[in-house]
Amino acid sequence: MSLKTFSKLAAFRRFPACTTSIPCRFSNTLSKEIVEKHRKSGLNRDQEEIEEYKGPIDATREYKHVMPEFLPSSTWYFRDRLKDKLERYDMVKRRSQIDIPEFYVGSIMSVTVSDPHAPGKQNRFVGLCIQREETGLRARFTLRNVIDGQGIEIQYDMYNPTLQKIEVLKLEKRVDDDLLYLRDCPQEYSTVPFDMEPVPLAKGAPVPVYTKMIPLNPLPWERRWNIKQYKGVTIPELSKRREKRAAKYLKTLEPRKHDIMEDYRKSIPEEMEEEVYRTVHEASKKYPKATPSKLTGKGK
């Protein structure tokens, strides 16, 4: 091997594959900057030609609240443009197969799953939705119910192909983002009968909000609910020491309210939101079933 080629090879070997200063969580992925650079370079034959959309964008705001899992993750290092885009196509395709209705934390739902061990090859669970988390194909929600005095929670992957049917029995919202505190509340607040009939909502009516305050049981708790700043729960009187400790913790959160950088990292720009939901909207035209059906009354 001549010296010239050797030096060339060495230079090639020294060429950094990942030139970002950001700590890369997954070492097997290329950084966004490099992908963008090669996408825009003239050498790229299959260059994307993104047409500017000029027509009216309808129902974007509504989509944001009904299908929040289409947006990229709020954790910045989980975002990946290509991965997110491919996942979105898969999600729309899945939505064309199964009707995933509009629901929120606080809605009463029933889920039917195919179960190879059950006698009817089916398993149905009814419960109150207490949590909704993650984005993309990993989106999941948790149902809670009390059966025979036993609190039970089941977490469902929303895009799991073994889900057969998702029904919303009562469409309702709560003031809190999650209702995990129901684990330490009286059982009557998380009890839902299995033979509950769906409560119809008038067509075009806004989603009702449950504003009653729920009392919390006395200590001990599973977590320190008093530091979570929930709005829909009344916390009993605590010892001075506990209150002092909570105040100390909450004080540490104060400077983070003014952290603009953290807000920026967590938020998703409006242009990106619009782009996401425009593509979803267009894709859902191709699959007419993909848009979520609202729970509407027949009479009104």
Add this chain to the structure above:
Amino acid sequence: MSGCLRSIADVTSHFNKLNLVATKFHSLAPNKSPKLLASKPPEGASNFSSTSASQHIMKLTRMRVVDNSALGKAAQVAGKPPRVIHVYKKTGIGHTGDKVLLAIRGQKTRGYIVGCKGKRHYPMKPRFDTNNVVLVDDNGNPLGTRIKVPIGSHLRANEGDFTKLLAIATKFV
């Protein structure tokens, strides 16, 4: 044993002496209430806290008996739920479907975990508010005739002695 008893007797006598002093002190200065007089713990028993509760099922974890066996009922009435003294597993951390050895009412009994809180939530499988256990004898036959709470449907895939528990289960979720 006798040494142990003697030491406990010592402690109680010492405590009585202290209490005597405290009562005397209280009679002298009734406004200042000494803490020693309080024989009961303060209300809301966990006013003090140590480390956070572990969600794992391991040795010395307290369990809830969910079958209708006399032994389980007696332990519940006495307010002394059984404790795990061994998990039949290499890792030593039990999960739903695992076999454990329990200390209950001064005797050793085997049992199967039929539901637990769990440190993490596995999707498509139920998570329970309590750590539930069903008692069995040495041959794997359940001591009770009925499981009073629902159990996970995925347990139906289990084979061997566990099928005896599935026979006495009332509900699956």
